[in-house]
Amino acid sequence: MAIKIHGLTKSYGPVPNQVRALQNLDLTIELGSLTMIVGKSGCGKTTLLRLLAGLEEPTTGNIELEGLAQPNIGIMFQEPRLMPWLTVQQNIEFAKLHKEVDQQFGQDTQQLLLALGLERFGQAYPTELSGGMAQRVALGRILYSDPDIILMDEPFSALDFFTRRDLQKTLRQLWQKDGKTIIFVTHDVGEALLLGQRVLIMEAGSLIGDLKIDLAYPRNPGATGFQQKREDILKIIGGF
Numbered sequence: 001m002a003i004k005i006h007g008l009t010k011s012y013g014p015v016p017n018q019v020r021a022l023q024n025l026d027l028t029i030e031l032g033s034l035t036m037i038v039g040k041s042g043c044g045k046t047t048l049l050r051l052l053a054g055l056e057e058p059t060t061g062n063i064e065l066e067g068l069a070q071p072n073i074g075i076m077f078q079e080p081r082l083m084p085w086l087t088v089q090q091n092i093e094f095a096k097l098h099k100e101v102d103q104q105f106g107q108d109t110q111q112l113l114l115a116l117g118l119e120r121f122g123q124a125y126p127t128e129l130s131g132g133m134a135q136r137v138a139l140g141r142i143l144y145s146d147p148d149i150i151l152m153d154e155p156f157s158a159l160d161f162f163t164r165r166d167l168q169k170t171l172r173q174l175w176q177k178d179g180k181t182i183i184f185v186t187h188d189v190g191e192a193l194l195l196g197q198r199v200l201i202m203e204a205g206s207l208i209g210d211l212k213i214d215l216a217y218p219r220n221p222g223a224t225g226f227q228q229k230r231e232d233i234l235k236i237i238g239g240f
């Protein structure tokens, strides 16, 4: 069971000045895996997530979700995008409130609040939360509808170092417990190596690197294996 991407191309704009955000991308991502995507600004990372989420159509090529009849895909952004007039609990249960998802919900809100360290904040409003807590709520909102695939577009990059580390740990633990398929875009090679089983490197709409990261969790950025992988990735990215 896998996400299979065949010859995926996405172009924007009229023909003479067309931007090719993705160029003939071929890629298979196993269900249950945690895959990180890194690459320079403008290389097509967000475009790939938008196509995977079905928010946009490919120019050519296709995405096959093998083994998923009616896939439920959640997407999380750099900003939490919470509803300010709803409590934390109501934000998490947003899909139910608005009957967007007509299904039995797999996740219990109280357990989600606990797993996300928000158990005392169910009745709080978004303005009462720190940036890290707000991102936890955004993650809870996605997990609530029990998605098959979670797409994350630099979800922790606006957070300070300590908050980011806490959220990275929470995400890793959730993934290890639930085995959800996660595709996570980041600018931060260290973050990619802390979390990913696999790191994909993109440049100008193409894949230029695909590394398996077979280091045990939790990972130590000071360890030799970690440093070696970082060098491998930086060599592929190049530019110095």
Ligand SMILES: Nc1ncnc2c1ncn2[C@@H]1O[C@H](COP(=O)(O)OP(=O)(O)OP(=O)(O)O)[C@@H](O)[C@H]1O
Pocket (backbone or CB within 6 Å): 012, 013, 019, 020, 021, 039, 040, 041, 042, 043, 044, 045, 046, 047, 048
């Ligand atoms: N809606 C759009 N209309 C026109 N061009 C677009 C559109 N969306 C993206 N592009 C172009 O496609 C290319 C890839 O953009 P994309 O947002 O996927 O990059 P990215 O890797 O996510 O960058 P960043 O790291 O800065 O978020 C860029 O050249 C961008 O200008």
Ligand SMILES: [Mg+2]
Pocket (backbone or CB within 6 Å): 045, 046, 047, 153
């Ligand atoms: Mg982007």
